[in-house]
Amino acid sequence: MxxxxxxxxxxxKRAINRLKTLYPLRNQVQQDYLDALQxxxxxxxxxxxxxxxxxxxxxxxxxxxxxxxxENYATLLASTGSAERYLDEAEADGxxxxxxxxxxxxxxxxxxxxxxxxxxxxxxAPLGGLPRPWLLVGSGIICDARFKWFQAEARYFDAPxxxxxxxxxxGVEARQSDTExxxxxxxxxxxREFVSFLEExxxxxxxxxxxxxxxxxxxxxxxVAWQINELRKATPCPMHSTEFWASMPxxxxxxxxxxxxLNYYRDMLREVRERVDAKVAGISCAEKYRLILAELPPWHxxxxxxxxxxxxxxxxxxxxxxxxxxxxxxxxxxxPLEKLARLSRxxxxxxxxxxxxxxxxxxVVAAYLxxxxxxxxxxxxxxxxxxxxxxxxSLRAIQHKLLETCDIPSLWVEGDIxxxxxxxxxEALARADAFEETMLHYRRRRAEGARRVAVDGPPRG
Amino acid sequence: MTATTTNGLARAREICADRAKVVRExxxxxxxxxxxxxxxxPVELMTALDLVPVRILGDMNEPVTLADRVMATAVCPFLRxxxxxxxxxxxxxxxGIVGAHTCDTxxxxxxxxxxxxxxxxxxxxxxxxxxxxxxxVQYLATQFRSFRTHLEDLAxxxxxxxxxxxxxxxxxELRGLMRELYxxxxxxxxxxxxxxxxxxxxxxxxxxxxxxxxxxxxxxxxVKGRTLEPRPKRARVLxxxxxxxxxxxxxxxxxxxxxxxxxxxxxxxxxxxxxxGPPHDMNALARHYLVDIRCPRTFRQSQSSGAPKDYDADLxxxxxxxxxxxxxxxxxxxxxxxxxYCDTHGYEVPNLRHYLDxxxxxxxxxxxxxxxxxxxxxxxxxxxFIETLE
Numbered sequence: 009m010x011x012x013x014x015x016x017x018x019x020x021k022r023a024i025n026r027l028k029t030l031y032p033l034r035n036q037v038q039q040d041y042l043d044a045l046q047x048x049x050x051x052x053x054x055x056x057x058x059x060x061x062x063x064x065x066x067x068x069x070x071x072x073x074x075x076x077x078x079e080n081y082a083t084l085l086a087s088t089g090s091a092e093r094y095l096d097e098a099e100a101d102g103x104x105x106x107x108x109x110x111x112x113x114x115x116x117x118x119x120x121x122x123x124x125x126x127x128x129x130x131x132x133a134p135l136g137g138l139p140r141p142w143l144l145v146g147s148g149i150i151c152d153a154r155f156k157w158f159q160a161e162a163r164y165f166d167a168p169x170x171x172x173x174x175x176x177x178x179g180v181e182a183r184q185s186d187t188e189x190x191x192x193x194x195x196x197x198x199x200r201e202f203v204s205f206l207e208e209x210x211x212x213x214x215x216x217x218x219x220x221x222x223x224x225x226x227x228x229x230x231x232v233a234w235q236i237n238e239l240r241k242a243t244p245c246p247m248h249s250t251e252f253w254a255s256m257p258x259x260x261x262x263x264x265x266x267x268x269x270l271n272y273y274r275d276m277l278r279e280v281r282e283r284v285d286a287k288v289a290g291i292s293c294a295e296k297y298r299l300i301l302a303e304l305p306p307w308h309x310x311x312x313x314x315x316x317x318x319x320x321x322x323x324x325x326x327x328x329x330x331x332x333x334x335x336x337x338x339x340x341x342x343x344p345l346e347k348l349a350r351l352s353r354x355x356x357x358x359x360x361x362x363x364x365x366x367x368x369x370x371x372v373v374a375a376y377l378x379x380x381x382x383x384x385x386x387x388x389x390x391x392x393x394x395x396x397x398x399x400x401x402s403l404r405a406i407q408h409k410l411l412e413t414c415d416i417p418s419l420w421v422e423g424d425i426x427x428x429x430x431x432x433x434x435e436a437l438a439r440a441d442a443f444e445e446t447m448l449h450y451r452r453r454r455a456e457g458a459r460r461v462a463v464d465g466p467p468r469g
Numbered sequence: 470m471t472a473t474t475t476n477g478l479a480r481a482r483e484i485c486a487d488r489a490k491v492v493r494e495x496x497x498x499x500x501x502x503x504x505x506x507x508x509x510x511p512v513e514l515m516t517a518l519d520l521v522p523v524r525i526l527g528d529m530n531e532p533v534t535l536a537d538r539v540m541a542t543a544v545c546p547f548l549r550x551x552x553x554x555x556x557x558x559x560x561x562x563x564x565g566i567v568g569a570h571t572c573d574t575x576x577x578x579x580x581x582x583x584x585x586x587x588x589x590x591x592x593x594x595x596x597x598x599x600x601x602x603x604x605x606v607q608y609l610a611t612q613f614r615s616f617r618t619h620l621e622d623l624a625x626x627x628x629x630x631x632x633x634x635x636x637x638x639x640x641x642e643l644r645g646l647m648r649e650l651y652x653x654x655x656x657x658x659x660x661x662x663x664x665x666x667x668x669x670x671x672x673x674x675x676x677x678x679x680x681x682x683x684x685x686x687x688x689x690x691x692v693k694g695r696t697l698e699p700r701p702k703r704a705r706v707l708x709x710x711x712x713x714x715x716x717x718x719x720x721x722x723x724x725x726x727x728x729x730x731x732x733x734x735x736x737x738x739x740x741x742x743x744x745x746g747p748p749h750d751m752n753a754l755a756r757h758y759l760v761d762i763r764c765p766r767t768f769r770q771s772q773s774s775g776a777p778k779d780y781d782a783d784l785x786x787x788x789x790x791x792x793x794x795x796x797x798x799x800x801x802x803x804x805x806x807x808x809x810y811c812d813t814h815g816y817e818v819p820n821l822r823h824y825l826d827x828x829x830x831x832x833x834x835x836x837x838x839x840x841x842x843x844x845x846x847x848x849x850x851x852x853x854f855i856e857t858l859e
């Protein structure tokens with residue numbers, strides 16, 4: 009089963025211009041789920057992993073293990089309208105309703121699988137379902153749910169768990185001179201422990217050459233993914249956010265065959281560059297407004313963005329946590345685990361290090377201000393997520409600092425990543441009309457400010 | 470500084486009624502104070518540099534009216550209250566603030582403090598690892614050393630190991646006295662009430678360590694001199710959860726004919742259930758704050774091997790300390806309370822209740838929005854729960 013390019017002769021014209029090169033990338037993700045099902049049938053071990061910024065993905069791949077990502081699968085549950093029953097199952101098992109929607113939907117899935125179906129996969133699960141795990145690899149990366157959720161899965165599965173580490177990006181403390189050295193040393197030590205743990209679990213030694221080869225391949229994939237995103241700064245923006253989200257898993261989770269992934273991303277880079285040269289937008293009508301979404305989208309209602317695209321809203325960037333920075337130079341590093349530690353840490357720290365300094369101190373806020381300026385945003389679509397603290401706690405600060413320092417307004421629309429009962433697309437659309445006036449007002453203000461700077465020079469004081 | 474005329478429990482009540490006044494008096498007497506968030510900043514380092522560590526708390530009776538400018542509603546209501554009080558200038562004036570990466574929301578607090586409340590004073594964020602093995606302890610020790618250097622700059626003097634050792638000993642003494650105080654809740658009926666214990670706990674989070682020690686000694690002497698109430702209550706309850714710093718919930722339980730005889734909260738026993746101990750140095754501090762403080766923000770498990778998980782052993786390693794508390798305080802039931810949007814505690818609830826079920830200890834989970842109004846709405850559920858306890 010794979011995703012095919014739709015026949016343009018049928019149905020009405022899509023509001024969002026889909027990239028042809030997206031389809032083989034999407035198939036990489038779907039193929040991973042199907043491969044895992046086949047592997048489980050053959051009695052092979054299945055790993056459930058969290059987003060781990062490649063600290064886990066690459067060693068697991070080097071060990072030849074089949075890995076699936078429940079948080080990615082949860083987006084599939086949401087987008088196919090299958091999530092609610094699993095959310096209810098999790099709540100019936102005592103999990104509070106404010107916990108991560110990804111977590112609750114797969115905890116509910118696990119409860120159903122293990123308590124009601126004796127370990128069998130639910131027959132109606134999308135893409136054939138997730139097979140039961142033989143190993144759980146959680147992480148402390150970006151949010152607490154990434155280890156607490158898998159720890160809670162202990163109630164359903166006897167799979168052992170490992171928790172990968174990632175120091176918090178913090179504020180000015182992250183810029184002290186010895187921070188990088190200390191953190192890399194810590195991460196390398198933890199990665200050595202992880203490899204030993206894996207070797208014991210798999211009863212096989214790590215193939216270090218293979219690990220090194222996969223790290224190099226990851227770096228190449230990231231370089232191309234980064235270049236694609238840079239092209240989105242063009243006017244009109246050639247690639248809409250929904251295309252970005254659909255295309256990111258092979259780079260973010262290393263889904264599928266990595267050599268094929270690299271070629272598919274190169275094809276995508278070519279297609280996006282052609283759009284830039286031809287001034288083709290990511291939406292099918294003229295780009296009237298350039299929007300950025302922070303932080304996580306309503307996966308259950310992505311069609312909502314088509315309605316906005318019809319109004320000329322082009323979402324030109326999004327979701328800092330999903331954006332892979334340009335990879336560091338590893339040419340002088342011999343130890344693959346140090347490369348891995350630096351690759352992973354760079355993801356977290358690059359946004360902060362490259363954001364304008366010294367204020368604001370909060371790195372997520374600083375990174376979004378930088379994104380707003382570089383992508384020439386007319387407005388931000390802020391989506392506070394009922395079930396995610398990591399994606400929500402800074403949104404008010406982002407809203408105020410964007411307006412205060414960049415004259416960029418925000419539309420505040422509450423919702424959830426998984427639970428569609430919380431998100432009201434009709435109400436959000438009703439507010440879009442008024443927000444267009446607001447965006448036009450601040451566009452004029454920014455233009456006046458730029459004219460003043462051109463005439464009088466930068467403000468003093 | 471105004472002369473203190475009360476002592477013992479009356480003094481604790483007075484401190485809790487106006488903590489900002491205590492801070493003001495300390496500063497008027499020439500002391501410098503540092504506000505700190507959650508349990509993970511090492512208070513010993515502040516004490517050793519003659520800086521008074523004052524725990525930053527919220528106010529369940531103060532409506533949150535300004536925090537929306539900084540934080541969305543779907544985040545920890547306690548921290549929203551903290552920010553709200555900060556924007557209103559109600560924490561009292563401190564020489565600085567220190568926070569720690571205890572959870573997703575708290576990790577942002579120091580930056581938000583700098584960006585919205587006060588960027589002009591000392592501030593520091595301590596990164597806390599999620600795991601608790603030797604490598605993680607060593608990493609935390611580097612974080613503490615960095616904090617120590619930063620504090621030394623503020624204090625304009627360097628800290629000797631001997632002075633640090635002395636500060637650790639003083640704080641261990643205070644922890645030991647708090648454990649002694651909690652033991653006065655073991656008789657039936659308990660000699661010390663839950664609201665009284667809470668007030669003493671909050672007071673020692675506000676006072677310089679030596680004054681805290683003095684206060685606890687006064688309270689212990691006062692309470693030991695009491696005669697027992699004529700009738701024990703229907704049940705003895707343990708309260709579990711994240712921060713809880715108001716009398717309302719305890720009072721509600723007591724009014725429903727149960728005694729809250731101990732707790733596992735971060736304003737209660739979690740803060741003093743273990744000492745730093747020898748060798749009284751930076752590594753011992755790191756081990757204490759990462760391993761001993763039983764906040765579910767730290768990932769713990771019974772095994773680090775690749776063998777299949779033993780669920781029972783996993784539960785025991787995570788919650789076994791509660792079995793000891795249940796036995797020691799002769800607990801009949803457990804009230805699991807949490808603020809809404811506390812993820813680290815929320816994920817624990819089903820596993821913890823499963824563990825308590827196996828111990829045949831009844832439990833109930835209640836959630837509130839860190840307001841006394843939301844505590845009041847729990848009355849019927851809690852009364853019904855207490856009626857079921859034998």
